[in-house]
Amino acid sequence: MTSTEQPIRIGIIGAGGIVKTRHMPGLRAIPGVQITQVTNRSVASAEAFCREFAPEAKAVARWEELASSDEVDVVWIGTHPYMHAEMTCYALQHGKHVFTQARMAASVPGANQMWEASIRYPELVTAICPAPHGMKGGELVKRLLAEGAIGTPHQLLLHSFNDAWLDPQAPAHWRQLSDLSGIQILTLGIYTEVLQHWLGHIVEVEARGNVVIPERAGVEVDIPDFVNVMAKFRSGIEATMLFSGVAAHAPTDKLWIFGSEGTLSYDFNTDDLQLGKRGGKLESVEIPTEMQRSWTVERDFIAAVRNPSAPRPRPDFGEGMNYMRVVHAVWEAMESQAAVKVR
Structure with a gap:
């Protein structure tokens, strides 16, 4: 293991299909990455995930415990959007880098909380899972x-x-x-x-x-x-x-x-x-x-965690805010049946 490959300890919150099929293969391919803790809808489901995908990890009951643990460097969020803002802000406050599954948040205010938190902790790497659509071309x-x-x-x-x-x-x-x-x-x-x-x-x-x-x-x-x-x-x-x-x-x-x-x-x-x-x-x-x-999403994120001078992964929370504002405006336009400016 080289000096740029220091161990990175990951805690997973929400170990569903996208984490199993897409993120775990990418993370497993990176030297020095360790899955240390997992929390899911139940301890039993977290334990089942650990047995199949991360036998070195332990299942924990509460996501707050994972997101504040001394055994975790990166919080990897795979839950539904309604939980992203609270989990992200909590993890950043406890000094963790945060990768969150798309879509960014359940609402524009929630997304804004995430964005502002990322600005308050610029030394921590944050990113949203990018859309694979059109990635090739x-x-x-x-x-x-x-x-x-x-x-x-x-x-x-x-x-x-x-x-x-x-x-x-x-x-x-x-x-x-x-x-x-x-x-x-x-x-x-x-x-x-x-x-x-x-x-x-x-x-x-x-x-x-x-x-x-x-x-x-x-x-x-x-x-x-x-x-x-x-x-x-x-x-x-x-x-x-x-x-x-x-x-x-x-x-x-x-x-x-x-x-x-x-x-x-x-x-x-x-x-x-x-x-x-x-x-x-x-x-x-x-x-x-x-x-x-x-698809180099996992590799790019870990590279930025290891090396502060490496490119920050995208989309970042600012880019997430850009599409969240549009989605919010679509709801406003449906309700008003009129044109709505994106704010």
């Missing part, structure tokens, strides 16, 4: 737009449809319940994060949405099953963004950006990037290997 998309490959962009269309919530007999998913998910709606926050990274800030929205199946097994659903959003970017680009969890035979998640000299499209399921000049055909563009960004 995003840098090429930005370069093509900057080079004027489609002239001046003026309009975009995004659709993100699936039928995951179409069965009325299926139990309510936690993402459909505001008590757990807060203001998050479908993949709205994910694609807002991606598009603002590529195209700049959204400054105004209009929106209509609806709950198609209002009750599931006696549980009231209060997050829309679909939402249609009209958005304006600071650059002047006008966007139509359509999201649905009740669309049978839905097309793939896809983006089109229309400009004065052509069109750029991106298929988020296949990472197929296509470019067409005015009067010509859309044709696939190969993404150069050196521009392809792969």
